[in-house]
Amino acid sequence: MEKKAELYRGKAKTVYATDDPEKLIIFFRNDTSAFDGLKIQQFNNKGMINNKFNYFIMKKLEAAGVPTQVEGLLSDTELLVKKLEMVPVECVVRNYTAGSICKRLPVKEGQKLETPTFEFFLKDDALHDPMVNDSHIISFGWGTQEDIDQMKALSLKINDVLKKLFDDAGLILVDFKLEFGKFHGQLLLGDEFSPDGCRLWDKKTMKKLDKDRFRQNLGGVMEAYEEVAHRIGVPL
Ligand code: ADP
Ligand code: UDP
Numbered sequence: 001m002e003k004k005a006e007l008y009r010g011k012a013k014t015v016y017a018t019d020d021p022e023k024l025i026i027f028f029r030n031d032t033s034a035f036d037g038l039k040i041q042q043f044n045n046k047g048m049i050n051n052k053f054n055y056f057i058m059k060k061l062e063a064a065g066v067p068t069q070v071e072g073l074l075s076d077t078e079l080l081v082k083k084l085e086m087v088p089v090e091c092v093v094r095n096y097t098a099g100s101i102c103k104r105l106p107v108k109e110g111q112k113l114e115t116p117t118f119e120f121f122l123k124d125d126a127l128h129d130p131m132v133n134d135s136h137i138i139s140f141g142w143g144t145q146e147d148i149d150q151m152k153a154l155s156l157k158i159n160d161v162l163k164k165l166f167d168d169a170g171l172i173l174v175d176f177k178l179e180f181g182k183f184h185g186q187l188l189l190g191d192e193f194s195p196d197g198c199r200l201w202d203k204k205t206m207k208k209l210d211k212d213r214f215r216q217n218l219g220g221v222m223e224a225y226e227e228v229a230h231r232i233g234v235p236l
Helices: 046-063 134-139 145-167 221-232
Strands: 006-009 013-017 023-028 031-034 039-042 070-073 078-082 089-096 112-122 171-183 186-190 198-202
Touching: 023 046, 046 070, 046 078, 046 145, 046 221, 089 145, 112 134, 112 145, 134 145, 145 171, 145 186, 171 221
Parallel strands: none
Antiparallel strands: 006 013, 013 023, 023 078, 031 039, 070 078, 089 112, 089 171, 171 186, 171 198
8 A cells, every 4th residue: 555645744643645545544754742843853763663662552452452543554654544533632541640730730740540530632732732521522523422431431441451561561651642533433543652642651760761751851762762662572
């Protein structure tokens, strides 16, 4: 399958049409962005690592019964996917406090939560992805109650699967972001799961091994992504 027209250039990936109107090619670029696109940098091999990382995780999730967009890995940096009608919200699950929740609530980074939290954010960089609730999603027609129930249930199931996968590799899955979309009426996991969209800390040292290394200028960004990939067994 070959890339045809460029349909969308996001902050880290470019989406192309294919000969099949129901399939897209996602090209993982080397761009890394933070703070809604304000901070941007390129890293060698980043597209390849995230593409292979994402494919590995999505296959694990499928094996656990989570329906995903994945059709197949086309190359080091290209993934063939089902073309989804994306629900324009981000689903965030947290096991520990970090990032935006520490700005919204009187909590410090690193607090283990009694049970995982689930939050929706509207995908809108200009408005800095504001938090929204079930009522907003239904009232503005972004999704139905059934979509909401499924996004929550799938996100929490994904948390159970991935918490264990990372824990077995000596890593804490602190939080992560997912995006879902519809394909012939079925809700599927879309977009990507990689160290760009989650937080991972080493269990023993609490060293950050995710995009916070870029956000916080900690250095060794790609080394951290490679280490995590290596520890969970992603073939790079
Ligand atoms: P952003 O839009 O946040 O800058 P990316 O650079 O990751 O993000 O671009 C990828 C875009 O493709 C996102 O807008 C995402 O919602 C969309 N997308 C991801 N998977 C699919 C899919 N299977 N079908 C259609 N669109 C998708
Ligand atoms: N996240 C993401 N894209 C976004 C916002 C958040 O991938 O546009 C991820 C982020 O990497 C983290 C989780 O979602 O793993 C929770 O992010 P948070 O709400 O703490 O926002 P942040 O402070 O990271 O922007």
